[in-house]
Amino acid sequence: MNLRRPEVRPNPALASSLAGAVLWAVLAVPPIRRMLEATMTAQMLVQIPLLALAGWLAAAAIPRGVAAPMTRWNAGGIAGLLLASLASMPWMLPRMMDASVVDGWIAAAKYLCVPLLIGAPVALSWPLAGFVVRGMFLLELIATAFRLGWLYLAAPGRLCSNYLIGDQLRLGRYLLAVGVILCLAVTWRVMWGRVRVTRPGC
Amino acid sequence: MPVLRALLASLLILAAGIAVLARATDGFRAFTSETARRIDVRKHPRALPDVVLQTAEGRRVGLGSLRGRWVLIDFIYTRCTTYCSVQGGVFARLQAELAAPIAAGDVALLSISFDPEHDDPAHLADYLRRFGDRGAGWTAARPASTAGLESLLRTFGVTAVPDGLGGFAHNAAIAVVDPRGRLVDIVDWSEPRAAARYVTATHRDSP
Numbered sequence: 001m002n003l004r005r006p007e008v009r010p011n012p013a014l015a016s017s018l019a020g021a022v023l024w025a026v027l028a029v030p031p032i033r034r035m036l037e038a039t040m041t042a043q044m045l046v047q048i049p050l051l052a053l054a055g056w057l058a059a060a061a062i063p064r065g066v067a068a069p070m071t072r073w074n075a076g077g078i079a080g081l082l083l084a085s086l087a088s089m090p091w092m093l094p095r096m097m098d099a100s101v102v103d104g105w106i107a108a109a110k111y112l113c114v115p116l117l118i119g120a121p122v123a124l125s126w127p128l129a130g131f132v133v134r135g136m137f138l139l140e141l142i143a144t145a146f147r148l149g150w151l152y153l154a155a156p157g158r159l160c161s162n163y164l165i166g167d168q169l170r171l172g173r174y175l176l177a178v179g180v181i182l183c184l185a186v187t188w189r190v191m192w193g194r195v196r197v198t199r200p201g202c
Numbered sequence: 203m204p205v206l207r208a209l210l211a212s213l214l215i216l217a218a219g220i221a222v223l224a225r226a227t228d229g230f231r232a233f234t235s236e237t238a239r240r241i242d243v244r245k246h247p248r249a250l251p252d253v254v255l256q257t258a259e260g261r262r263v264g265l266g267s268l269r270g271r272w273v274l275i276d277f278i279y280t281r282c283t284t285y286c287s288v289q290g291g292v293f294a295r296l297q298a299e300l301a302a303p304i305a306a307g308d309v310a311l312l313s314i315s316f317d318p319e320h321d322d323p324a325h326l327a328d329y330l331r332r333f334g335d336r337g338a339g340w341t342a343a344r345p346a347s348t349a350g351l352e353s354l355l356r357t358f359g360v361t362a363v364p365d366g367l368g369g370f371a372h373n374a375a376i377a378v379v380d381p382r383g384r385l386v387d388i389v390d391w392s393e394p395r396a397a398a399r400y401v402t403a404t405h406r407d408s409p
Contacts, residue, residue: 078209083219093226093227099235158373160234
């Protein structure tokens with residue numbers, strides 16, 4: 001609230017990175033972590049996206065002197081979005097979802113990898129990306145939601161030793177729903193939204 | 203040449219990403235922790251801890267006393283009423299099929315309860331009766347101590363989670379222990395033949 005007052009002269013980058021750090025710290029509180037890892041559904045659809053969001057918010061703290069040289073290797077945001085896509089893959093594997101619950105090292109890797117290699121690169125790359133690159137990234141996201149949802153629904157048995165079959169099926173259904181919602185959002189944007197075709201910084 | 207630089211960076215990221223994924227999946231073979239545990243056991247056989255068990259007859263035996271023969275082990279809880287109750291039927295069938303090697307002392311079947319609080323010797327005896335135990339070569343037992351149970355679950359990689367209905371969901375399988383007392387393989391309970399082959403292969407070879 002205080003930050004909104006004009007006399008305080010808010011620093012949006014600082015506020016954003018602080019929010020990211022606070023979010024990350026809250027997610028790391030053991031009872032909250034346990035709660036978010038109690039079901040497969042919460043781990044994949046709440047914990048991991050929030051960790052990525054923490055990285056996205058914290059990326060505002062990266063000074064211009066560091067971000068600019070990175071941008072030179074990230075034309076159109078391609079390298080950064082590719083990094084985020086690849087870094088997200090291990091955390092969709094049932095094996096890693098299982099292991100991050102019982103293995104402290106894997107859990108630590110998740111808490112570092114998801115914000116730093118998914119959230120932050122997307123934050124730095126999205127503004128650089130043009131219409132085509134953004135479209136590809138979003139379509140891949142939609143395809144992944146459908147693929148994973150279908151996988152969890154079609155798997156003959158439990159894929160995670162630490163989670164129940166009902167949880168797995170629910171996650172499958174929710175992922176299909178996420179895919180549909182993303183699809184509708186993208187379609188809406190393309191049909192009726194304002195789509196900027198020029199690519200800044202390229 | 204910003205585009206070429208981005209391309210180069212992307213290729214490096216792609217190579218690193220594929221390497222990490224390969225590492226995380228044992229060369230794209232293990233996408234679940236269950237497959238990973240089976241691959242690991244086959245590659246690195248695990249020595250069993252000498253845990254003390256209490257059998258359905260109330261006797262106390264060390265796991266080490268079973269050395270010198272093949273041992274097929276499954277983890278159970280006797281209250282199971284869902285699909286895991288087929289485990290008992292599978293072991294009863296194995297007991298019938300392996301009657302000769304059992305009589306020769308080449309193999310033993312062992313069902314270990316991971317629910318020792320409930321599964322006292324009486325419940326274990328009832329479990330064996332229920333599935334038609336033929337009286338030779340099949341032991342049902344519970345770990346005598348909590349530490350023993352934990353050590354067994356860790357070594358065998360068994361995870362049992364409460365199913366919210368008073369029972370457990372667990373990664374049921376048949377564990378194969380060789381005569382040297384090492385866990386060498388874990389096979390699906392739907393493929394008891396694969397477990398039996400270990401035993402029959404050596405049984406036929408021996409005079």
